[in-house]
Amino acid sequence: MDAMKIANSIPMWAACGIAVVLVLIQAVIFAKNSYKAGKKIGLTETQMKKAMKSSAITSIGPSIVILSGMLSLLITVGGPMAWMRLSLIGSVMFESIAAGIGTSSVGVQLGADTLTPLALDMAVWTMILGSIGWIIFSTFSASRMDKVQQKISGGDPAKLTAISGAAIVGVFCSMSASHLVKLNKNSVSCILGALIMAVLITVSEKKNIKWLKEWNLTISILAAMIITALI
């Protein structure tokens, strides 16, 4: 039987669908409980709605990136796996590497050779085994890491804020650095994204333009992408 027919078959859609639904259910349960808890600890509904709206707008750019990643995965391992892997645990950067490692273990070059059913099976297994490590470790260490962090901060809110605030800057410094050292169009796009964002933040703060504050990230990255692509 043709591997792509198997990959896009109804049983595969069903199995992958269950996983996608689980992610959605978790998100809804967490959001509901947090919304309730938010009201109890003194967050206003306006604040929480504002936060959700801001997150929705912020999601647009990254969603497009993930979508384009899925489209390339779609032709190599079929719709259901691509859809599931980018909704559950997976990330754009990692999934096609895992699929490639899987197929090459039985001598099939992903994207170049025709996919055999066995190669598809190997790709699926490698993507699964390659990704569950994240969830196993994170799920079972979350409480322990919380205790370590409480110990370091001594429960001092100022320290906790300093830790989180510095960590998020650290993450994006490292991510930006990875593109800056490439010295190619990615570096240009990274610098432009940063510059346009700096200008938009300054302008929207000074003139207090509300809609611009909400949209500045999306505008910055789309403008940086278009300008870089054109030069």
Add this chain to the structure above:
Amino acid sequence: MSNNKNEYFEKEYMPKMHRIGKLTGLLGVVVSFGPALVLAVVYGLLPKPTALLTAFIAAASSFGLLWIVEPISYFPVLGPIGTYMAFLSGNISNMRLPCAGMAQTAAGVEPGSDEGSIISVLGMAVSVIINVSVLTVGVILGSSVLSMMPQGVKDALNLLLPALFGALLVQFGMKQKSLAVTLLIIGILIYVAINAGLFNWLPGASNYLPTLACVFIGIGISLKMLGKKKEGQ
């Protein structure tokens, strides 16, 4: 009042979220195997054990350390509840973190506080729903969209991610400029060192070393500065 608030958060909300988080994480591992099970039961496809071992070793040596290093590096930003969510849904640095951070900014709450942790969960939940919706529409339209998309557009889309990271660096670094500049320089130096082969003894170092270093050096600097500020008062 503030005591009551704290009590509710610590005694009711957190334990419940820990329970649901662990349960959904475990379920996530189980349902992950669904497609493999379908291939085995419906189509009689079983992996070749030796090939699977080779593939697993190859995968584990290229990103096995990430399984441990990423949850540790992202924990200070995500907190315990955010960790359950972010790792079940994936796409953390490129989607969950940006959305959680921007949501906190919009609500005007401090990261690391109880309020901040609740807001980041709300932000991430919205991003999960949007992510899944976009992917679902995309997978239904499927390869027809792909074939319609000119190569130029596909190349351009690859430039979106670096722009996102640059813009987010400014967003979160503007309030602590000297820290951001220091960490960016450290990040660049580590990548240069990795490219020069100085870390060849650490397999796959470029995947995790810069982030690990930037996050924890950043936390160290930030705590030190906070200590100094307090002494000065």
